[in-house]
Amino acid sequence: MYRDPVSASPSPAAAPAAQRPLRVGMIGIGTVGGGTFRVLARNQAEIAARAGRAIEVTMVAARDLERAAGIVGAGVQLTRDPLQLATHPDIDVVVEVAGGTGPALDWALAAIAHGKHLVTANKALLALHGDAIFEAARQHGVAVAYEGAVAVSIPIVKALREGLTANRIAWVAGIVNGTTNFILSRMRDDGLDFGTALAQAQALGYAEADPSFDIDGTDAAHKMALLAANAFGTPVPFDAVQVEGIRTLQVLDMACAAQLGHRIKLLGIARRQPDGLELRVQPALVPDTQLLAHVDGSMNGIVVCGDASGVTMYYGAGAGSEPTASAVIADLVDVARLAGTQAAQRVPHRGFHAHAMRALPVLPRAAVSSARYLRVPLHRASDAEPLGRWLAAQGLVPRKAALAQLPEGTGAQWLVLTGPATQAHVDGLLDQLQRHPAVAGAVTALHVEPLDA
């Protein structure tokens, strides 16, 4: 049994023999980097009390050294060369918060090859190159920590990798993009159309000038791929995620979903099925009896269903400098606590030890089965009933159906919640339904996720 010489000291309140500070090099000092520096400075005593040693940013790589100096002040070495920082002998941990994937991969691999631990909030980097990075880190015996890359301040990687390790995970469902959740909340609560809600999100700083990454679901897909790896012990399956964004969502469907007791969310789903993984990011209806349906505004929420734990849920900010810094610094504290022990190696980067990981096939879109919401514009309201019988005869049984309660003149809209059917089956049916003589306009079809345990 290992005994720390300090622990056996007679005075229980004595400070441990001073471990030298953990020396951090930061690549990038923008929104997340600046927040990390600020929180580390503000809470330094409390953080050291938790970590068992001081955590000091000793070097920063930035493009604009003058701006960087204005943020970090004197006493921090500055460089324009991230590679110099990543390989510098006086750095223990590299915090990569610059973003991007090409150069960032070089920096990450250089840092690892030089025996540095790596903390990053770069979801794109890990979604695309995570497996290579994790394998390099494993071979060099260093930690790669990335809580800030998944759900901002929510410790969900830690929950999956360490908190739920008893479980065979059945599924993970998440609202993991604050921008789109803000937009959808505005559409629902204020009746705004997509474009207006997006403009509002941009004005408030919740959306970028080019919002494609968020609204097309790419960002959420990055995060779901990382969650899937941790939940199921599979290499990061980003390439296989089926992604639909929210550009074409109509505010009318928000109201119609509400009438059926549901809310529309951009939902990531990673679910174990007998033949492989279901893995997709799509706008979906969630019953408003589920707590996840009430994750509104720019907040994030993730539900995990395990065979022993049952359902657990994790909720927190979906954006922000200091919330992301909270996760980055928690990773630094983990490193500070474990660096120099074998433990940095013993908590595997993706929850499972490398030798036990298996590449699980991701089910193709056509094979994925789910319940559906349909909104069908009708020439006459009385066409609803025969159309319901027609749908049932095609094997898509209406579980709940209603005519939309809409202002006069909007035309009859038939709303249906169906039982589960494969995407292939539904695709074929939608084609026929669209050409049905009773149908007066474009049919809208969305997934429904009951999220039952």
Added chain:
Amino acid sequence: MYRDPVSASPSPAAAPAAQRPLRVGMIGIGTVGGGTFRVLARNQAEIAARAGRAIEVTMVAARDLERAAGIVGAGVQLTRDPLQLATHPDIDVVVEVAGGTGPALDWALAAIAHGKHLVTANKALLALHGDAIFEAARQHGVAVAYEGAVAVSIPIVKALREGLTANRIAWVAGIVNGTTNFILSRMRDDGLDFGTALAQAQALGYAEADPSFDIDGTDAAHKMALLAANAFGTPVPFDAVQVEGIRTLQVLDMACAAQLGHRIKLLGIARRQPDGLELRVQPALVPDTQLLAHVDGSMNGIVVCGDASGVTMYYGAGAGSEPTASAVIADLVDVARLAGTQAAQRVPHRGFHAHAMRALPVLPRAAVSSARYLRVPLHRASDAEPLGRWLAAQGLVPRKAALAQLPEGTGAQWLVLTGPATQAHVDGLLDQLQRHPAVAGAVTALHVEPLDA
């Protein structure tokens, strides 16, 4: 930089040089112990893939050896003597899931003194004797893990101790007792009175034959004391928790709270104040705009507010054999990953390193300030307005007031939400209010917790 010889091996998929299994001795094989054994067996391959080694229950201490043998089968050594197990040389970790505080303390200290790591789901033991146990463990360089003692399957100790370490925590608010939350949900949703809801909880196995521990708030106080220690770096302050249970709650107040947009929950609050800690377990009104208000049935939910993270919330089962086993086994995986390294010592038991902990004073009840809900039976509805002016003149300003919308013949009930005031001030005022000539019956006063970030 430490390098695991295995990591440098040429084949990335090679299994690590077999670490021998972690040998677990369990004291108690009841609901939690049986669930732990069952889940360890069912998910053994997945758990080993996560832990990096097998986790094997090799010895069980139980009163009824025949019953125990029926559960664990052959191949597990059985004993009637927990102390023999706790000190046995062939055991690496002792899992204490027998409950109680007297003998359990002896077993815990014996195990620690013999260099065993300790995993326990025994909240009473840690609330009463945690500081002694943690200090002994620190001196002997072993881990004490207790996720299962706080919020069943929710990894909240891990979140506070590791996931939110960047933060100065402002407050923790929790629904941490599944029994009382079930009872309150039945009262609210089905209009049952307390006694009927309790009987239903007992019939369904959510409440014990003697339910005092749950309904008087003691169990929640145990858990809040452990959360407070982890949030604020203070020794476990169980003795100082102000506790009120739910025995006297009236179903009428459920409806009246709903009319004001609130739900009544048995809420634990641990909040940092300038002069010390606010620490209490009380029935309280939570605005239904807060996600925590929607934690219903036997579920648990905990909200943590940190200065960097903002608000995060954690939600999951509030009772159950396998949900608790999920937490116990996660602790075992932590031990399996870290045992034999210095790391077992480097993640401090209460989140903060012992030398940096400070005993924070807990504010006396009289000094605690909060907003209030008052329900005042009136002789005449028209008395409400002058009574509002009288209250305001006494310094308890009504923020919102209404006459209860109740069936005919129930009498006028004036409902008030006040601004914050100290308990001392409110106590004095309630005395006067009760004797006011306009008041027709017993005044009900409950705390209101807005839970603003």
